[in-house]
Amino acid sequence: MKNKFPWYFRIPLLFFGIWGLMEFFIDGGDMPAFIAYPITQAFLVFILLLLIGIELILNAIENVMFQTLSPEAQERYMAATSKPIVSFNWLKRWYLKMLGHDKVSPDEVIELDHNYDGIRELDNNLPPWWVYMFYATMIFGVVYLVRFHIVKEYDQTLEFQQEMAQAQIDIEQYKKTAKNLVDANTVTLLTEAADLTAGKAIYDSNCVVCHAADGGGGIGPNLTDQHWILGGGIKKVFTTISEGGRDGKGMIAWKQNLKPLEMAQVASYVLGMQGTTPANPKEADGDLLWPTADVAANPTE
Ligand code: HEC
DSSP states (O other), X not given: XXXXXXXXXXXXXXXXXXXXXXXXXXXXXTSOHHHHOTHHHHHHHHHHHHHHHHHHHHHHHHHHHHHHSOHHHHHHHXXXXXXXXXXXXXXXXXXXHHHTTTTOOGGGOOEEEEEETTEEEEOOOOOHHHHHHHHHHHHHHHHHIIIIIISOOOOHHHHHHHHHHHHHHHHHHHHHXXXXXXXXXXXXXXXXXXXHHHHHHHHHHHTHHHHOTTSOOSSSOOXXXXXXXSOOHHHHHHHHHHHOSSTTSSOOXXXXXXXXXXXXXXXXXXXXXXXXXXXXXXXXXXXXXSSOHHHHHSXXX
């Protein structure tokens, strides 16, 4: 059993098995546990040392037991255990072949008749691994020459442009999935119910004290009318929420507390209050009208 399953299988198998279990039971979020919790690396090293230690102890015990056997029993034991299930003989043979050791015999070392101050030179064959690599570079060179100097498949400039174009596509793709990347230039009025519900929640917990639950206003201006101090429309309102109002008026820059998506949601919710009638409306403030006549006629913004 022992030799059928030698240590160089047993230790990695147990080690990676334990590692796998660890990853299964410890939740590292979207990272593997051994990165999320560096302490587990120490644990793994400990396990590895432990496995090696156990292996060494077992080996020592086996050795001692072996010495206590009678000579015949020792022989029987050797016969039973000497054949490992996998042998790497072919690998060894190949390795020696690549080194060229099968050709070199100690008797036929060819010594050149150079002798420089006692430094002599042997005329050994080049090791086959080196020769094969050299051939490989020659083939590579020819293929390269044909592809890039004769056929001119592509050059670095084209490669660069292709990669940049692909990157541009990837960025667009990413932006579509990552709503949080919105800023004042890219923000659009959100209309999905989920976004507006989230916007209402943000409004209710942050804005009601100054703007009233129905947007009628208080310390802050009325948000339901067409008059704006800082400008209406989703982009201006987003900017006001993000950067705050005029100094000393009390409207802080919310970008420190809210994520871009949250600001877009609450801005959309605020604009949804346009035209509603609050219970105690504060009188209209600001001379910027929104929607302006041309946007009202053509409501795309
Ligand atoms: C501490 C009180 C206060 C809180 C809280 C507050 N605001 Fe304001 N808000 C103001 C004041 C005051 C102004 C007027 C700023 C100015 O005149 O420059 C204002 C202006 C605004 C404007 C621009 C109105 C216009 O006419 O241009 C918007 C939009 C706005 N607030 C949205 C919000 C949102 C959304 C929140 C919650 C995230 C919020 N505010 C929280 C006090 C507040």
